[in-house]
Every structure is written in C-alpha cells, then in structure tokens.
Amino acid sequence: MLGERGSPPRRYTGAVELPPRSITAEEYAPFSLCFEAAFGIQPTEADLELWRKAVDLDRTLAVFERDEVVASADSYWFDLTLPGARTLPVAGVTRVAVRGTHRRRGLLTALMRTLLDEAHGRGEAVAVLTASEGAIYGRFGYGLATVQASVELSTAHAAFSRPVERTGRLNQVDTETARKVAPAVHDRARRRQPGDVERQDWYWDVHFADPHWAREGASGLFHVLHESAAGDPDGYAAYRWKDNWKRGNPANEVVVVDAFADTPAVEAQLWRHLLDLDLAAKVSAWKRPLDDPLRWLLADPRRLEVTSVRDDLWVRLLDLPAALGARLYATTDRLVMELSDGFCPWNQGGWALEAGPDGPGRARRTGPREPADLRLGVAELGSLFLAGVRASDLARVGRVEELTPGALARADALFGPVGGEPAPFCRSGF
Numbered sequence: 252m253l254g255e256r257g258s259p260p261r262r263y264t265g266a267v268e269l270p271p272r273s274i275t276a277e278e279y280a281p282f283s284l285c286f287e288a289a290f291g292i293q294p295t296e297a298d299l300e301l302w303r304k305a306v307d308l309d310r311t312l313a314v315f316e317r318d319e320v321v322a323s324a325d326s327y328w329f330d331l332t333l334p335g336a337r338t339l340p341v342a343g344v345t346r347v348a349v350r351g352t353h354r355r356r357g358l359l360t361a362l363m364r365t366l367l368d369e370a371h372g373r374g375e376a377v378a379v380l381t382a383s384e385g386a387i388y389g390r391f392g393y394g395l396a397t398v399q400a401s402v403e404l405s406t407a408h409a410a411f412s413r414p415v416e417r418t419g420r421l422n423q424v425d426t427e428t429a430r431k432v433a434p435a436v437h438d439r440a441r442r443r444q445p446g447d448v449e450r451q452d453w454y455w456d457v458h459f460a461d462p463h464w465a466r467e468g469a470s471g472l473f474h475v476l477h478e479s480a481a482g483d484p485d486g487y488a489a490y491r492w493k494d495n496w497k498r499g500n501p502a503n504e505v506v507v508v509d510a511f512a513d514t515p516a517v518e519a520q521l522w523r524h525l526l527d528l529d530l531a532a533k534v535s536a537w538k539r540p541l542d543d544p545l546r547w548l549l550a551d552p553r554r555l556e557v558t559s560v561r562d563d564l565w566v567r568l569l570d571l572p573a574a575l576g577a578r579l580y581a582t583t584d585r586l587v588m589e590l591s592d593g594f595c596p597w598n599q600g601g602w603a604l605e606a607g608p609d610g611p612g613r614a615r616r617t618g619p620r621e622p623a624d625l626r627l628g629v630a631e632l633g634s635l636f637l638a639g640v641r642a643s644d645l646a647r648v649g650r651v652e653e654l655t656p657g658a659l660a661r662a663d664a665l666f667g668p669v670g671g672e673p674a675p676f677c678r679s680g681f
Contacts, residue, residue: 269321269358271312271365278320279303282313282346285320289348290383292464301460305453311346312365314358322349322358324366327681330449331379332442334638334669335579337611342370342569343448343681344380363391367569367595376573377566377636379448381680385562392594393565394633396640397446397675401537401559402545408554409526409534412547415519419479429474430459432484433509440511445668446564446637446675454679458489469493469506475524477517486512488521495532507536511678519548538563540676564677566633569595574636575604575614581638581667583607586658589623590632598629608669624658627651635666637675642666 274282280299283306287294294302306325314322327343344366349358370378382388385395434455441447450458457465461472469491477486488511493504505528512518522545526534539545541560546552568574571590585605592598601623606612617623625642631650634640642662645651653659668674 286348324362333578339577342378376570394630396566397564399563433487486517501530502532580606592629624655639675
C-alpha cells in the first residue's frame, strides 16, 4: 500500500449537514460577499456588477445556513496550454471560501467533493487553481505544477547586453484601443507557453475596467502597443506608476502588469521601453517565470532581483486517459504507474502510458501481469503533467517510488519539456 509516499490514500465522503448547491441569480450578491469577506475585501456595487459577467450560475457552489451563504466555490471553463503546443479545456477553480464562523466543519471538503464530481461528470479531464495558501489543496489531489516570481530592477542598471533592434512602431494608446487588440496578441502568446490559460472576455473586462482595488496604491493602467512594419499589433504591455519623490528627486516605480508579444524580439522592445521611462528609478513585476528571458537580456543579470517565489498553478487530474492523452511527450516510451487517489477513486490503480513527441499519449488500465515502473499519488502526477517538475526530484523526498531500475530517469525524460519549449508558467490570475 502507498502510505508514506505520494498522495495520502485517505477516502473522503464529504458528508456534512449543509450540502452545497448552485446559486440563483438573486443569490449572486451574498455568494460574492462570502468570498470577498474571506479575503478582507469590501466590494462596491460596481465591483459586484463587474464580476457578475464572470459567473456561470450552473458552475457555482454555495453552502447555505438559514438562507445565508457560509461557504462558496466556483469554476471557469477555459483552455490550458499543454506541452507540445496542445490545449485542453479545464475547470479553473476559484472563489473558494468558508466563513470564519463555520471553519473546521467539513465545508471545504464538501465543496471540493461536489465541484470535482461535477467537473468529472461534465467531461472535464483536469481542474486547476491558484491557492491562497500552499497547504490547502494537496489533500484533494492537486499537485503543484508551476511557480511564479516577483522581480525588481533598478533602471540605473538596466542596460542590455546588446542593442535592441528597433522594428515596427511602439505607441502609448488609450484603453479603448488596447481593448480591441490586446486579447488577440495574448491569445497567440499563451498558445506558445505551456501552463498558460485563455483569457476570456470577462477577464479583459475586469482588466480594462481597472478597479481601484487592483491598483494597490499605484496609478491606473497605462497601455503600450507594438505594431509590425505592416501595421499589425504584435506586442502589448500594461503598467502602473507608483509615485515616490525623495527630497524633490524622482525615485518613482513602474509596476509592470503585462508584457507579451508574438516574438522574443518584440518582447525585448517592450521591456526596453518600460525600463527607459523617464523619472523612474525602479521597475517591478509579479507573476514572472523563474527562467525569465529578461535576465538574459541584461548586461548585468544579477541586477534583476527576485523578491519572492511562490507556488502558482496547482493541477488536479480527473480523467487520466483524457488528460494524459491531450499532451505531447519528449521521448517515446511506455511507462506503467501504480497510482493512488483517495479522493477520486476512479483513478486508483495501475495505468500504462504509451507516448511520444509525434502524437498525443495513450493511457489505459493495466492488467495483472503488467508490473508497475513507478508508484505515486495523483497529486504527484499532477505536478509532472505540465513538464515543470521531475519525478526524480519528488522521489528524493519520498513522494514517488521507483519500482523498476531506471524508471525515474525515463519518467524525467518522458514528461520533460517538448521540443525546446520554456518551463510551464501561467501569466494570468483567476
């Protein structure tokens, strides 16, 4: 039995006295207020209306007590980019909260039980989320798959190692212009980045509405577009300005919210512009990849300071054949896994993955005469899914067990980056 390695093989029933259910349109406000209160937010009526567009009532879950919402959960349905430039519609779990007066009563387990059962019933092979606390979701079978960094760079030390080739045209534009073209630029960029997700219309509505709670003491958004020589938009950046004058001298900060483009060359032009803004002493950005290309642009890479690193995207596999069959793999192999999954028991047991770089993988149940190469839990498999975590690293801390000599090295190669793709990274919060 897998007891000390992998995901704990505990079984959850989710049995509570207050079962979750979806909300009605009239219950949207108390549903949202439950979540906002858990995060210390007091939304305005305008905030509530802005977020209403993001809510599909059929995908919501709430626990009620005496007509009051005491716990909430929700999920979006959007595309996730997988290794090999494939995409897969997934459940993006969000708005998970339990009122402080109702903690430790099994409500979170009941919400997650119902949410994952419903997602599986809809044919959604994977659920993903970003966590407010890193210790919450492993017990439900989520595995940490990507990380993010926050960075700072002094503009006095922001020289590039070689000049940026200026092509096309950069222009600061108004919100209306940016709203028309930025989504298409992003959609092309996220399809090349494993771990990134689709931004639907509601996301852009919130982004360009630029509510005050998103500013954190900085200015509203400024928008920059890059156009090719032919006049086609192929790069977008958004930033805020944080005032800081020291004894009359400018020490202001540029807070980068977005910077993406069709090509690395155009993205380098965007960064050069952001680093050259007058009156700025520092440029900062959050939700950056650990293998940030900005570091390799700099003449002095040490000057790009990483101020924090944290977990980002957590992956929960719900339908193994559909999930493992959706991505490409770096090598051709057949790997047999003994999987534990105490929360979604339909995944429990032996699985053979036959895969390679030329087509999607194929996962099937194993027979009694097919010995396993690896023993692991569903959370560990979720960590491997996007090619950002190695099986051998998890094995070093007892979370994966090698049963066939050489299987760890084979798993590292099989699940690794495909065709020189970057490490998985999700630039969008949800």
